[in-house]
Amino acid sequence: MSRFNKIKHLLIKDFLMLRRDVAGVILMFIMPVVLVILMANLQESTFNIVKGVKIPLLFVNNDSGELGAAIEKEVENSGVFVINKESGGVAADMEKRITASEYLLGIYIPEGATEKIRGNVERFVLTAFNGIDKVPFKDEVKITILVDPTSNGSFYNLVMSTIRERTQKVQFDFIMKEITSQVNAISPVVISSENFSGEQFTIDAKYAIPDNSNIVPNAVQHNIPAWSLFAVFFIVVSLSGNIIKERESGSFTRLLTMPCSYSEYLLSKAIIYLMVTMLQFSVMLIIGVYLIPYVGLPALEPGNSFSALLFMALSASVAAIGYGIAIGNIAKTYQQASVFGAVSVVIFAAIGGVWIPIFIMSPLMQIISKLSPLNWGMSGFYNIFLRDEGLLSVIPYGGALLLFGTLCFIVALLFKRKSRQYS
Amino acid sequence: MTEDTIYAIDIQGLVKRYKGRVNPTLNNLNLKVEKGSLFGLVAPNGAGKTTTLEIMCGLKNFDSGSVRICGLSVKDSISEIKTLIGFVPQEIALIPSLTGRENLRFIGGIYGISDSKLKVRIEDLLAQFGLTNSADKHISEYSGGMKRRINLIAGMIHSPQILILDEPTVGVDAQSRNLILEELVKINKNGTTVLFISHYLEEAECVCDKVALMDGGKVVLEGNPTDLAMQHPECRNLEGIYFKLTGKQMRDTYE
Numbered sequence: 009m010s011r012f013n014k015i016k017h018l019l020i021k022d023f024l025m026l027r028r029d030v031a032g033v034i035l036m037f038i039m040p041v042v043l044v045i046l047m048a049n050l051q052e053s054t055f056n057i058v059k060g061v062k063i064p065l066l067f068v069n070n071d072s073g074e075l076g077a078a079i080e081k082e083v084e085n086s087g088v089f090v091i092n093k094e095s096g097g098v099a100a101d102m103e104k105r106i107t108a109s110e111y112l113l114g115i116y117i118p119e120g121a122t123e124k125i126r127g128n129v130e131r132f133v134l135t136a137f138n139g140i141d142k143v144p145f146k147d148e149v150k151i152t153i154l155v156d157p158t159s160n161g162s163f164y165n166l167v168m169s170t171i172r173e174r175t176q177k178v179q180f181d182f183i184m185k186e187i188t189s190q191v192n193a194i195s196p197v198v199i200s201s202e203n204f205s206g207e208q209f210t211i212d213a214k215y216a217i218p219d220n221s222n223i224v225p226n227a228v229q230h231n232i233p234a235w236s237l238f239a240v241f242f243i244v245v246s247l248s249g250n251i252i253k254e255r256e257s258g259s260f261t262r263l264l265t266m267p268c269s270y271s272e273y274l275l276s277k278a279i280i281y282l283m284v285t286m287l288q289f290s291v292m293l294i295i296g297v298y299l300i301p302y303v304g305l306p307a308l309e310p311g312n313s314f315s316a317l318l319f320m321a322l323s324a325s326v327a328a329i330g331y332g333i334a335i336g337n338i339a340k341t342y343q344q345a346s347v348f349g350a351v352s353v354v355i356f357a358a359i360g361g362v363w364i365p366i367f368i369m370s371p372l373m374q375i376i377s378k379l380s381p382l383n384w385g386m387s388g389f390y391n392i393f394l395r396d397e398g399l400l401s402v403i404p405y406g407g408a409l410l411l412f413g414t415l416c417f418i419v420a421l422l423f424k425r426k427s428r429q430y431s
Numbered sequence: 432m433t434e435d436t437i438y439a440i441d442i443q444g445l446v447k448r449y450k451g452r453v454n455p456t457l458n459n460l461n462l463k464v465e466k467g468s469l470f471g472l473v474a475p476n477g478a479g480k481t482t483t484l485e486i487m488c489g490l491k492n493f494d495s496g497s498v499r500i501c502g503l504s505v506k507d508s509i510s511e512i513k514t515l516i517g518f519v520p521q522e523i524a525l526i527p528s529l530t531g532r533e534n535l536r537f538i539g540g541i542y543g544i545s546d547s548k549l550k551v552r553i554e555d556l557l558a559q560f561g562l563t564n565s566a567d568k569h570i571s572e573y574s575g576g577m578k579r580r581i582n583l584i585a586g587m588i589h590s591p592q593i594l595i596l597d598e599p600t601v602g603v604d605a606q607s608r609n610l611i612l613e614e615l616v617k618i619n620k621n622g623t624t625v626l627f628i629s630h631y632l633e634e635a636e637c638v639c640d641k642v643a644l645m646d647g648g649k650v651v652l653e654g655n656p657t658d659l660a661m662q663h664p665e666c667r668n669l670e671g672i673y674f675k676l677t678g679k680q681m682r683d684t685y686e
Contacts, residue, residue, distance in 0.1 A: 017540030021526065021533075028528040258524030262585070265488040265518040266541045267510060 014268060018276030025250060026280060032246035036284060040239030041295060044231050048305050051227035065089040066111040068097040073122020078178045079151070083115065099152050106154040116152040124149045126186055133190035151175065226306050232296040233389030234362040237382050239292070240285045240324050241353045244332035247281050248345040251336030270424060274417075278329050285325035293317075313398040320388040323406035323413075327381050330416030337420040356380045384408045436502070439593050439624040440464035440487065445496035447482055447648075456482050457493070458648035464626055464641075466501075466592075469619040471635030472628045473673070474645035480628050481521065483645075484597055488518050501592060514542065517591030521598045523578040524585070527571040531562060531581050534570060535588055542589035549588075556584045559614065576607030583611060593624045600634065612638050632670040642669065646677045 026032070067083065069076040083089060092111070099116045106114045124147035131144035153168070254260040263273060296308030310317065332349070339345035357363065359373065360382030366374055377383045388405030391397040440462065447457040456479045464470045474480040485491040486498055489509035498505045500512045525534045532553060539549040557563045560580040565573065573581065579599060587594055596615070600608045616638055619625045629635055635642045636656045644652040652659065656669055666672045 013543065014541055017537055020540075021529070021537045024529055024533060025526060254526065257527060258520050258522035259526050261490065262518065262520055262524035262538075263541070264490055265513060265516070265520075266538065267513045267543070268541050 011272065014272055015276055015279075018268070018272060019279060022250075022276050022280040026246070026284070029246060029250070032249070036239060036243055036246060036288060037291060039242070040235045040288065040292060043238070044235040044292065044295065045300070045303055045305075047235065048227045048231040048300065049303065051231065063089050063113055064111045065091050066102060066105060066114040067091050067093045068099075068102050068114070068116045069093065069095055070097070070119040071117045071121040072119075073126075075122040075125060075149075075178065075182055076117040078182060079115070079117060079175055082175070082178050089113070102152075103154055106156055109156050112156045114152075114154040116154070118150060118152075121149045121151070122182075125182065129183055129186040130190055133187060133194075137191075137194060228296060228300055228305050228308050229393045232292055232300075232308050233386060233393060234357075236289055236292040237324055237360075237385040237389070238353070238357050238362050239288050241328045241331070241356060241382060242350070243281055243284060243288075243328055244335055244349040244353060245346050247277065247329065247332030248336035248339060248349050249342050251277070251333065252339060252342045252345050256342065270421075274333060274420070277333065281329045281332065282322075282325050285328060286321060289321040289325075309393065311392040311396050313392060313396075316388075316392050316397070316399040316402045319399060319406045320385065320392065320402050320409075323388075323409035324381075324385045326413035327385075327409040327416075328413070330413030330420075331381075334416040334420045334423075337423050356382045359383070361386050381409055381412050384412075437465060438463050438499070439466040439468075439501055440470075440626060441497075441499040441502075442483070442487075443497050445483070445486065445493055445498060447479070447486065447491070447493045454648070455494075456648050457486075457496075460496070460645075460649050462643060462650055462653075464593075464624060466624050467619070467622060468641055469616065469625045469639050470627065471639035471642040472626060472645060473630070473632055473635050473642055473669075474628075475630070475677070478645045479648040480645055481597060484518070484595055484626075484628060487595065488516065489513065514589070515592045517586040517589065517594045519583050519586035519594070519596040519599055521601065523570070523582050525570045525578075525582060528569060530567045530569055531557070531573070532566040534581070535585060538585050539588045544589060552588060552590075556588065560584055560610065576603045579603045579607055579611060583614070587618060587623075591623065593626065594618060595626045595628075597628050598630065599627070600629070600631065608634075632673060633668070636669045644669075644673050644676065651676050 065083070067080060069080055071077075080091075080093070084091060097116075099118075102114045102116050105111060128144075128146050128149075131146075135142065135144045155168070251260075254263075260273075264270070293308065293310060297310060298307070301307045335345050335349050335352075339348060357380075359377045360380030361369075361377055362382055366377050366383070366386075369377060384405045388402040388409075391401045391405070395401070441464075442460055442462040445457050445460040445462075446455050448455045458479075460479070460483065462472070462483070472480055472483070482491065486493050487500060487505065489505055489512065501515050503512050503515075505512055525531075526537075529537070535553045535556070536549060539552065544552065553566075554563070557566050560583070562577060562581055562584070565577060570578065570581070579602070583596070583599055586596070594615075599615075600611055603611070612634065615625055615627065627635065627639060640655060642654070642656055642659070643650045652672065654662075659669065659672055660666070663672045663675065666675055
């Protein structure tokens with residue numbers, strides 16, 4: 009009998025087994041789709057704070073002078089906030105409203121702030137021009153900024169840097185103007201600060217992407233490869249469970265008494281699951297390119313190298329299948345395989361940068377992350393999706409995945425041989 | 432005629448030791464099963480009968496001795512041997528999520544039976560064992576007796592020269608048990624050598640033309656059930672002879 013015919017019958021059997029494992033199929037296809045839409049949306053919200061989504065802000069200005077008005081104008085000009093202006097309020101009331109999440113942010117400018125700063129500058133100028141080597145008395149001006157306690161750390165940092173930038177500009181301009189005014193009062197030569205700008209240089213911050221690329225980094229470019237890899241590796245639960253179920257039912261033992269080798273048995277499983285993983289990648293790419301825009305997210309830019317994409321998808325599939333086969337051979341029970349398989353993939357994902365970008369991990373964790381096959385996969389897909397690079401650039405990552413998969417196959421075969429020797 | 436043409440199964444001096452056990456599971460086992468016979472191998476739990484079967488099917492290695500199936504050594508020619516034997520394991524060795532027909536189609540396919548021949552063979556066997564109406568149900572939905580019957584069909588789908596059965600009537604009702612035993616006799620009459628392993632001495636006594644009683648990893652008594660009864664007139668049946676030779680102490684206590 010030809011080997012092809014035998015493989016054909018094994019493939020039909022494995023396909024039917026997989027098709028009837030409804031829970032497994034849901035886990036392999038529905039879970040990553042839900043995760044990618046959910047996670048991309050969540051991450052995109054944070055990303056959008058910078059890009060135009062407005063934050064509700066309560067602005068209590070009790071200062072009747074120029075300082076309060078100038079801060080108010082600057083905050084308005086930032087375009088980041090939806091401002092509700094109030095006057096005559098007290099800081100304690102504002103704090104209560106922010107704590108209750110009525111507003112995400114509150115700015116409180118106390119009464120007489122302009123006058124106090126003006127007095128401070130006047131004393132400073134007089135002291136300086138009279139040659140007095142003594143720090144003059146300074147009235148404290150305390151502007152309070154309150155942030156909703158339920159907002160996360162990155163939101164807090166983002167808002168504070170925006171507010172700080174705007175208020176420092178106001179402070180600089182106001183003090184400059186006051187000093188000029190005070191100096192003019194005592195100097196015979198009139199000086200003007202009208203055309204003086206505090207901004208001596210500009211900062212142009214942007215993502216470093218190739219000149220000929222239209223790819224813009226966003227949550228989708230990260231989440232599609234991340235959750236695709238997670239889903240592909242999650243097949244270990246179904247694959248190893250499938251192997252153990254056949255072993256426990258005795259059908260595997262029967263198969264070994266038939267003209268079928270262990271390698272043919274594994275080859276059939278590998279082919280079926282390779283088809284599954286390639287289908288998973290295809291579905292996720294199609295969702296990224298065509299469906300994601302319908303849920304208000306930017307479409308995935310899949311890069312320009314199909315060969316690189318195919319190589320990475322195949323390599324990740326081989327790694328996941330090899331890992332699943334190794335677990336299926338080593339684990340003694342279905343429970344052992346499913347728990348170990350699921351937990352180990354979650355750990356690989358966590359340290360591999362699927363959930364949290366690697367650059368924000370501690371230096372030790374950044375080293376540990378390199379041990380995760382999902383990290384190798386992510387690095388390869390980043391080269392394709394974010395740097396628009398080709399096949400050559402992903403060979404090291406794909407190669408590492410292929411090596412991992414092959415080693416797992418070898419471990420499975422050695423374990424099988426050893427267990428036969430001792431049984 | 433040479434021994435190879437006479438014996439379907441020829442086991443000589445077979446020894447098998449499991450790691451961590453003091454005594455060998457098979458201790459110089461000798462067993463010869465003639466071609467065309469219906470042979471019963473009867474033994475208590477832990478006597479080594481399943482190990483013997485697994486060695487014959489190439490599932491387990493052994494330490495010393497020789498095992499020849501239809502003249503072929505299991506050490507050198509296991510691939511050829513696999514096409515000659517049909518193995519019916521003790522457990523229902525079928526895939527629960529597949530239907531009876533799908534399981535049989537898969538097994539027949541692995542043996543290289545063409546699709547058209549396989550279709551006819553499956554329908555014949557299903558009808559023979561009264562399973563035609565339940566052939567498209569998943570194995571998990573079958574009753575205990577139906578499972579035993581389809582398990583037997585799976586072992587003989589490729590019309591093997593030797594059919595090896597490991598306790599094929601465990602846990603079935605009287606009707607299914609009777610049907611299985613009747614079919615085994617029919618299969619044997621059609622020229623297939625049947626090696627039937629059982630706990631049930633009365634079954635072996637009833638259907639087998641030769642039996643071997645095994646204990647402590649070797650054969651302690653062998654012969655035709657009627658002849659054995661005549662040699663031991665003090666015993667009422669095969670069970671009585673067996674107890675006389677081996678005692679009543681349980682064999683599968685922890686070593």
